[in-house]
Amino acid sequence: MVGMNAHDPERQETVSRRTFLFGGGISFLFAGIATRLYQLQISDHEKYLDLAQENQFNRRILTPLRGEIIDRFGNVLASNRKNFRVLLIPEQARDVDQALDRVSKIFPVSIEKRARIMREIRRRGTFTPIEIEDNLSWDEFSKINFDLPHLGGVLPDVGETRDYPFGEASAFVIGYVGAVTERDLAVQETDEQRVLLRQPGFKVGRDGLERTYEDELRGEAGEMDVKINAHGRVIEELTDDATPPEQGKTLALTIDxxxxxxxxxxxxxxxxxxxxxxxxxxxxxxxxxxxxxxxxxxxxxFNPNDFNVGINPDLWRSLNDSPYKPxxxxxxxxxxxxxxxxxxxxxxxxxxxxxxxxxxxxxxxxxxxxxxxxxxxxxxxxxxxxxxxxxxxxxxxxxxxxxxxxxxxxxxxxxxxxxxxxxxxxxxxxxxxxxxxxxxxxxxxxxxxxxxxxxxxxxxxxxxxxxxxxxxxxxxxxxxxxxxxxxxxxxxxxxxxxxxxxxxxxxxxxxxxxxxxxxxxxxxxxxxxxxxxxxxxxxxxxxxxxxxxxxxxxxxxxxxxxxxxxxxxxxxxxxxxxxxxxxxxxxxxxxxxxxxxxxxxxxxxxxxxxxxxxxxxxxxxxxxxxxxxRPTIDPNSLAQRRGTGVRAG
Amino acid sequence: MSSLILPGRRRGLREKFTRLHWPLIILLTMIAGAGVITLYSVAEGNWQPWAMRHGMRFGVALAILVAIGLVPVRFWMTLAYPIYFVALAALVATPFIGEIHMGARRWIELGGIQFQPSEAMKIGLVLGLARYYHGLRADQVSHLLYLIPPILMIGAPIGLIFIQPDLGTSLLLGATGVVMVFVAGLSWRLGMLGIFGAVAAGYGAYRFELLKPYQIERILTFLNPDRDPLGQGYHLLQSKIALGSGGLDGKGFMEGTQSQLKFLPEMQTDFIFTIFGEEFGFVGAMVLLLLYLAVILIGLSIAMASKLHFARMAVIGVVVTFSLYVLINTGMVMGLAPVVGVPLPLVSYGGTVMLTIMAGFGFVMSAHVHKDQDMMRSSELL
CATH class of the missing domain: 3.40.710.10 (DD-peptidase/beta-lactamase superfamily)
Known part of the structure; x- marks a missing residue:
């Protein structure tokens, strides 16, 4: 029976025919693959090249330091101090909840905070970094940095926050800064300004001179292209074409x-x-x-330092309800x-x-x-x-x-x-x-x-x-x-x-x-x-x-x-x-x-x-x-102070 | 053993060596070479951890290929069923003694060597089916009664691998088996019926939640990649960006920005074609595809030249498996097939698959070296 089968010419013919058919089918499929390859690499090359550039290069806005406010003798009434904070780039985190879970092992992330972050993601889109927490202690900040390899999409950042050394004594003259609102964005004249205001943690003057002289104090944003990898980590800063930010103008007051x-x-x-x-x-x-x-x-x-980090509602209520009108x-x-x-x-x-x-x-x-x-x-x-x-x-x-x-x-x-x-x-x-x-x-x-x-x-x-x-x-x-x-x-x-x-x-x-x-x-x-x-x-x-x-x-x-x-x-x-x-x-x-x-x-x-x-x-x-x-501070020495980011002690 | 070969017709090893299909060996080596340079590039210009081992593994696998190729094909025919059943037994045993890797129980350890029974089954099934059809007359192929053994032979391992779970391998095995049955001469009418049945089975699997959520996810994402640009579709989009930005002549060796910046997952395995395509462009990718096509067509020509039906069918089985690997992998990274985790043969890093492929081509080589074996003797033999 086996021998008979071995001589079966009909069977051999069928197999040969089908093999031929199979070979043709495979070649056809290969042609399909080649066509697709042609489409991707030749027809749509430009489009994907652009996307690759987008992937690879990221334009970073360099936030300017806010101008200082000094008194008639140069005492600092408002300046900037380092603010250790943690940002989240939702697009790179993929799973935002999971990322926040991991972060919350280092410092607590409340339910309210999560809700706020989710809101901001919906509002600002997944590409904009969103502040998870600011004013972190050095300890927390270094822990975040240490765990970074496991924290996809999480970006530690050293920002600047407003500092009012005289606190309550200067509250009404200086005013305070606050988070950017939709209305702030609406009144900006240029897209550049809007982009700057959308930077995480950016603050604008809310009251007092901070508000009146917002334009002068804000400064000019700089720009720099950075090369990033898939995790959003900056591989290279392309400093050649960068424009440095320009600190806002110093405001010298008549106040002593x-x-x-x-x-x-x-x-x-x-x-x-x-x-x-x-x-x-x-x-x-x-x-x-x-x-x-x-x-x-x-x-x-009130203490303006309580305001620029986002005032707590209880404090706000007590300030508002006081008969002494603080x-x-x-x-x-x-x-x-x-x-x-x-x-x-x-x-x-x-x-x-x-x-x-x-x-x-x-x-x-x-x-x-x-x-x-x-x-x-x-x-x-x-x-x-x-x-x-x-x-x-x-x-x-x-x-x-x-x-x-x-x-x-x-x-x-x-x-x-x-x-x-x-x-x-x-x-x-x-x-x-x-x-x-x-x-x-x-x-x-x-x-x-x-x-x-x-x-x-x-x-x-x-x-x-x-x-x-x-x-x-x-x-x-x-x-x-x-x-x-x-x-x-x-x-x-x-x-x-x-x-x-x-x-x-x-x-x-x-x-x-x-x-x-x-x-x-x-x-x-x-x-x-x-x-x-x-x-x-x-x-x-x-x-x-x-x-x-x-x-x-x-x-x-x-x-x-x-x-x-x-x-x-x-x-x-x-x-x-x-x-x-x-x-x-x-x-x-x-x-x-x-x-x-x-x-x-x-x-x-x-x-x-x-x-x-x-x-x-x-x-x-x-x-x-x-x-x-007494002689007041020389305006030329004001010029020297600019850009050095002098910090109040 | 000597009874397998008639006196006087026994060829010396040296003579057999010259009868090896050297163009095939050279093509396979070129493909593996493409793998080595791509892996070198993926490792940012390092031989470690992949390129060096890939090259060495290919050397070993090539030796195995030649060794298998020098053994008479009829010897392999006698071993066909035993190999199939050993592989099946190992698959049955896997759920009980297997190691869990990445959420699936796929590996078993024997005498200090880890291996995947599902990989062994790729060879086992090809040999088993080839052996089965060797024993059938043309008119029996489309007979329903004679269709039951191959369906069982294909269905059993697929079911076992599916529950591991490993959708990619079970699909690959199923497709290989089906194509072999078709090439063996199954009537068109039954073929159509079978396809219809497969679609129904697929729907049933979905309907009754036999698929893992991630498997459903992959299929849905494949059907609409924009559905979830940050999840499954993200990888596909990144793959397309990398390939597309490569253009006609590519970004150059080790200059692939998307791959070097790690926008791609599994760069050394499933998505290696993307990196190759990004760095060497359309020209390079087409050359690689043509190398594959050449291997496939050479394989088919060897099949048709074989006088032994077992050899014909086994060679076709190997070529089918190889072709499916190439088509699914390249299709997958270009968005033409779902991301199912199928490597690009000989280029993707991974020892087991390389061994399977090269062992498979060992049988092809054996068929080629012994293509002139007299049919009569095969009857004496059994």
């Missing part, structure tokens, strides 16, 4: 950081009668010649009735209306006008006072008498000439204008209520002592004081130089008013502190730094007869929020003024008691240092 810190400290000192009460206060110190703001302090404050920049955003500090301007307006400083009025504690009594703060009265005496003792009746005939528009006009009711170009947003009432203002304010539109003379009696409709900010009060002291329309400024361009001091023309009027007012202010006036305690002993000032106590709540019946006699008996604001404005030296200062202590009860001493201590510190007499 030391005095700023000192003033913040002084503001926070609790009042003698209520040691447990936090001080919600503001202080501004200005150069009366140049307008340089040396101090712009506000308490309580998020409010009180020197420019806090509006207060100026109270008796306004009498400085009332006295000028009175002279403008023909009242002689020698003219006297008799104060017996109250004045009947219209249908009611207007009380002097001093029950029983001051007796006969002239203008100087009225300022010295802050006699209300004297000014009521003047107010009976004073045109409120004249008063408002003087107030505006001296800086109230307006904002200034200082580069920090959130300035309030306050209110300087006049006839036009009232018409507009009561637009819907015609019966309230006419000005009633009785209202002038309130306005003249800084009550009623009139409100102002501590900055405006400082400007007012500086203008009274110098006779010039001094304008405040915060920024001295941007990069190596020194900004000229704004011109301060003589105020269009009879300057003899000012002399009388200055004499009154001098009497307040140096001739046993209302702020005798705020006198500076050094004759070189003779301090002239004016107290102010602005009423927040009027104690009623009913309150008195309930036994509520002293202001301390009132809840904090109903107590009077305490104010004090001053300048020095009396003869040749250089520094002006305003202090407001919210609900501090009395200007002479709460605000005056703080102003005196601040001015004492200013006098000791006399910053205006």
């Amino acid at each position: 950081a030391e005095l700023q810190a000192k003033a913040t400290e002084i503001l926070a000192v609790p009042g003698d009668r209520m040691p447990d009460e936090p001080q919600s206060a503001a202080a501004v110190v200005m150069d009366t010649v140049t307008g340089d703001i040396l101090v712009m302090a506000s308490t309580p404050a 998020l409010l920049n009180k020197p420019i955003s806090g509006v207060y009735p100026p109270g008796s500090t306004f009498k400085v301007l009332s006295a000028i307006a009175a002279q403008e209306s023909g009242v002689s400083p020698k003219q006297t009025a008799r104060c017996n504690g109250r004045v009947w006008y219209g249908n009611r009594y207007f009380h002097c703060w001093k029950r029983g009265g001051h007796g006969t006072v002239d203008m100087k005496g009225a300022l010295k003792h802050s006699c209300d009746v004297y000014f009521y008498e003047i107010a009976k005939t004073l045109d409120v528009d004249v008063l408002a006009n003087v107030a505006r000439k001296f800086g109230l009711g307006q904002t200034f170009e200082i580069g920090v947003s959130g300035q309030q204008r306050g209110v300087i009432p006049d006839r036009a203002w009232k018409r507009q304010y009561f637009a819907g209520q015609p019966e309230n539109q006419p000005w009633f003379q009785g209202e002038t009696l309130s306005v003249i002592i800084g009550q009623g409709y009139v409100t102002s900010t501590p900055l405006q009060l400082a400007v007012m004081t500086a203008r009274v002291a110098s006779g010039r329309a001094v304008r405040p400024r915060l920024v001295r130089a941007v990069g190596d361009i020194v900004l000229p001091a704004p011109d301060a023309p003589l105020i269009d008013i009879n300057h003899d009027y000012l002399k009388a007012v200055r004499a009154g202010m001098n009497a307040v502190t140096n001739e046993y006036g209302t702020a005798a305690r705020s006198r500076l002993e050094d004759p070189k730094w003779q301090l002239a000032g004016k107290t102010g106590t602005s009423q927040v709540y009027q104690i009623t007869a009913a309150d008195r019946e309930r036994g509520l006699a002293e202001p301390e008996d009132l809840p904090w929020a109903r107590r009077d604001h305490a104010l004090f404005v001053c300048y020095m030296p009396y003869e040749n003024p250089r520094y002006a200062c305003s202090v407001v202590v919210e609900h501090g009860i009395g200007g002479s008691r709460a605000a005056g001493p703080k102003a005196r201590e601040i001015m004492r510190a200013v006098a000791e240092k006399d910053p205006a007499s």
